Amino acid sequence: MFGRKNLLRGRMIGAVPTLLRPASKEAVRQALAEEDRKAQQEGTAYVLHSMFSGSELIAVGLELEEQQRRVRIDTKLLGLHSTDDQKAKVLTKGNSLYHRISQWIEDEASAVNSIKEPWETPLFLPSSIPHSTPCDARLQDAEWCLRSAQAHTALDELRRTLRLRAYLYINKDKFSHGQRQNTRSQSHIHHTQAKVDAAAAKYRAARASIAFLAGLYTGSNWKNEFPILRDEDIHSLAVDSDTNENRNKKKKKAEPAEGRRKVSWIWGVLGDGDVTMENDELKDDLRVEWCKSQARSKRWKEEVLLLQEEMRWVLMFFGSEAKVWKSRADFSMFFDSDSKAWISRTEVSKANLDEVGFEGFSAYALQQAALWLELQCHFETLWTGVDDYVQFKGKAPILPLETIAEDPVGEDTMDCSSE
Incomplete structure (x- = not known):
């Protein structure tokens, strides 16, 4: 197992804390927990909360932030025709989130006075406080590693949901006939699109935090590892599914020709190492797209020779x-x-x-x-x-x-x- 010294490159040498490879959030939390145990045995543990260690406090804060995003999205999805059961489920999630935030803050009265809605409660993580405010470096290092793993995980979720959405579009066009089946298929696509938006929001939030924390370090290469995610970057690999997706968009834009179509960068960035290497279906999709790109490249070279x-x-x-x-x-x-x-x-x-x-x-x-x-x-x-x-x-x-x-x-x- 790798400890803190191998997990992080400390700021004493002027470097940014960097994972040895894109690791999952669970692997990072395990490494931080082992380092906390060693610190407790040596008597140098950083105690900020009665229930959590320093690194665990940051990990729980990221989980609460994720739940805030989910409750916010679920609340926005409630329409005029939502059933009482759907509204009750969203309210139950909000109440549960409220109690968890209260325990995390350790001040019920402060939580009651500050909360308008559970998802609007500020969590005051190291990436959300000004640089001028004193903050322990160990907390900043822990959030950097957890945010990096969160960004890679969000990319994996984004790719998975995009592949699912492409399949749902193809399945709808081929097998959905009649109003009932089309309505059901459209409902599945709508829920999948919500997951796509949630994954994109998760990555953008993680990248914003990484960008803020990067100002505390030197020698940062985080911009290449975590590019900016634009709306036009969020699309699937297959051309057919892209056509179906664009057909259902309210604002249609002129799509590039087949020879000028580019694969989004999200399919070329390594996400969670374990997930990416074990996902055989994703490998197959990337191989198919590589073969298509290779064929297009050869056809373009042939067209150039013919033109000359x-x-x-x-x-x-x-x-x-x-x-x-x-x-x-x-x-x-x-x-x-x-x-x-x-x-x-x-x-x-x-x-x-x-x-x-x-x-x-x-x-x-x-x-x-x-x-x-x-x-x-x-x-x-x-x-x-x-x-x-x-x-x-x-x-x-x-x-x-x-x-x-x-x-x-x-x-x-x-x-x-x-x-």
Whole structure:
């Protein structure tokens, strides 16, 4: 078992308390409890509450905070048509929470005077008091570790509920027929969505506390470990389920194309180590999504190669058309409007065509050749740097078109105005 010295990197060396790996809340509480036992045996235990040790006091405070969120959500879910049984259950939860908070505060009168609603009672955890207020470092370290585990656990809960919601949408579309079945399916989806929102709120609360406590330490890397969770980050892996989810949203936004769709960061961050490594279904989902992403990447590379080849064909087509029209301007071939075909000069001469007619045909052919050359030069200029851009995967700088247009034309470059 790992003790406090291995669990935390103390602030004496100017580092942030960090878990050796993403551990569950239970593992952190066990390590803190073992350290409290050693402190009691050595006579250096930190006593702040008659019923709890210092680290256990913080752990119970986090549990009360979680219950406050749940009661608040349950209260908001009560509607005009809620039954008396549903209202009674919510009130019972609130009363139970009230008594637990009173025991935690150890002052019934203070709790009665300060409580408007049980979920509005301030718990005064180390992360909720100003830095200027004195607070024991052991309490701050304990909350840091517990908050980190809480954030990882919240991510696991968020992923699990998102996968469940995606399954419920698919099941509803395939098997729910009629008003009764659709209403029941929609009710399940509604309750699952409430769990998604609760998990997101839990992670955001844990991250806010970590951000506050991080100001007490140096060398913090918590921003990379706990990114900001935005509303657009909360979506499932499957494309089909995302479509169903967006279809039921009140405010619809334009979804990115299949080739530009990105997997949310929540699926790439390791949560509770034990839960993540033992969840075979999550592993399978991630493998499937990786295969899809790999297939999309290969298709995009294929599209890029095809586009480059088509660009090369276009330039070659413009050049070949220019050569054809140039060959028609040397008085050897002329277009017969009657037969709608090109004929030789000998056949035209038989029709007693004068020299002015020959010059007219030649001028028209040269004009067409110049147009094709101009198109070729225009697209060569427009596509300058594309091959380098593709070769360096978009990292190579591309010169502005104004700069490219001002470059002198080399001898080996076709001059559009030469004709």
